[in-house]
Amino acid sequence: MSSETAVIFGATSAVGQALSKIHAEKGGSLILIGRNTDRLKATAADLRTRGAPQVDYLVSDLDDFDTHEELMQQIKKASSDIAKYYFFYGTLPDQKECEASWEVSQKALTTNFLSAASLLTLIANKVEKETKDKANRGIIVVTSVAGDRGRQSNYVYGAAKGGLTLFLQGLRNRLHKTGCSVTTVKPGFIDTPMTSDIEKGGPLWATPEKVAGDIYKAAQKGKNEIYTPNFWMPIMLIIKNIPETIFKKLSL
């Protein structure tokens, strides 16, 4: 759908940038949200050259809930007709540090779950009130395969993403009658700066471009839930179905 306007929360993330590029090349406008002014500016200039008719950016620290209403006002000012809301931001906390410090855990839960839940609440209320045709409306949120089952190696991150996945299920149910779709995206390992401390390589690692391509397609179709790359679906099906009595003994 060319000429649609999309809001990108986490526009300077690797997948956020890749998705924005696809959107711009299709002729869509963008509103970019991120923390770093220079990086947002660089991203906006790139997307304009790549074909986006209009690119605005708003600098915001999304961990600060108190600014969310103000941010939504600014988004509304930038465009009165927003088709898609994409959520790409997140952090990958170190599980051991989370175990040692509640502060670290709380911050991870705040960024990866509460902040998105707060924004989604405001967006859902806005969409419900809108009178325009909502057939192309979509909210697309990146959670993670880590949210499918709690594991000792990353259950704080997993709980945040799993909580978000449940939140989205409810939201999808609620917004169904408005025509606005809610898409949950569960990526596996993506080769990005967020995962730069992990040894990479092998077939399980996907590029941000591949993941963004899958997400763009899912958003256009208004899908409910996707795994990307899609080979994660059977993998997670198995992992979800291992009986807890066995699972608790595994070191995954």
Place this chain on the structure above:
Amino acid sequence: MKKYRSWAFIPDGEQKSVRPPWADFNLGAFSDVSDSLLAYGNGRSYGDSCLNVQGTVIDSRSLNRFIDFNEETGVLKCEAGITFADILAIIVPKNWFLPVTPGTKFVTLGGAIANDVHGKNHHADGTFGKHVVSFELMRSDGDKLLCSTSENSNFFNATIGGLGLTGFINWAEIQLIKIPSPFIKVETTAFHGLEEFYTLSQEANSKHRYSVAWIDCASAGKNFARGLFMAGDHSDKPANHNKPTKAVQAEPKLSIPFNFPKKALNRYSIKAFNALYFNKNSMMSAGTSYQHYDSFFYPLDGIGDWNRIYGNQGFYQYQFVLPFDKKEVLEEILNKIVDSGLGSFLAVLKEFGDIKSPGMLSFPRPGICLALDFANHGKVTLKLAEELDKLIVNAGGAVYPAKDIRMSSEAFQSYFPRLEEFKPFIDPKFTSDFWKRVSKGNKEETS
């Protein structure tokens, strides 16, 4: 550690790397943690000039953003890790084109500057460096130098063709050329022997922006040095062209899925290919035709990973230029290649003009340039290349570092007379496997 290789596969060591996601990274911080650094673009250099096996390479491919495109003046500013393919996808629909392009669009902007690449229009437009307006050079001490012909012009001249040794090119600004459509009007003529090539080339170069020849390096006797000469110009879309203009091919349609077995390419298969190619094309495409720029400039980009046909052992690419008055040496070299049976089907002959590049170590210079691949048959191939080196040194020619894995330091010094002038601009933290090799035994070694 990830695998970083060059296009011809031969250096095959593990390579440490860092990949900055944003252009605001701190080069000084990298140089604290590594002995030595080198920028790595898209790995299309054939030899070891893009590798730094004992140190770290800075993978520039995430720095691929457009910064500014002035559609009125055709001045384009981009981060240096962007590829020509990405640039073309944006500029061609607006009737602009790269001022100079090599035979693949999968090179980065930074790599094009560091190797001062040339194309089929060298006689008309010079090298890529000639069209660079400015760039930012990051140095390992944290300095960021804005370089142009008027500012830090010494660094500008050292960095163009400077093989990445002067620092990290962060962004660059280039002047594009205006085109009427994505099409090239091409005139193809068959020739037999070098004399016919010289005549065709001289005639064409005063009239056409682009010229290049494919030459058979496998046949002796009456077919010796036969080839096809192509002259081209940007043109309007041909009137009989009803199909919609295809979008630029960002990804190859075909791909070589595996490395070919060792014996697949040999004297006989290459000879057969050459005969087939010559006969098919001299009959079918002689005369005037219209080609989309993608097939005119980038015929091999249509086949992904074509380097795999040479198998695991890789191949050597050998590209050299000889002054115009050394035509007999070119004839001698061609004879040697034919006799050896090692020449491949990708031999390209091109006349370089006299437009001077700003680059101190720029490879192109007035004369005749030949580029070809040799499958890697170990010692036999190396021995042939050394023999050719001697002839080229004696004739006052040069071999192209971007495609080299084996030239000696003596040969390098003979090819690049401005070497001493260049050395003071090398970043003390930067080096490459190529540089380590060619500066060995050099009393003023810098690396």
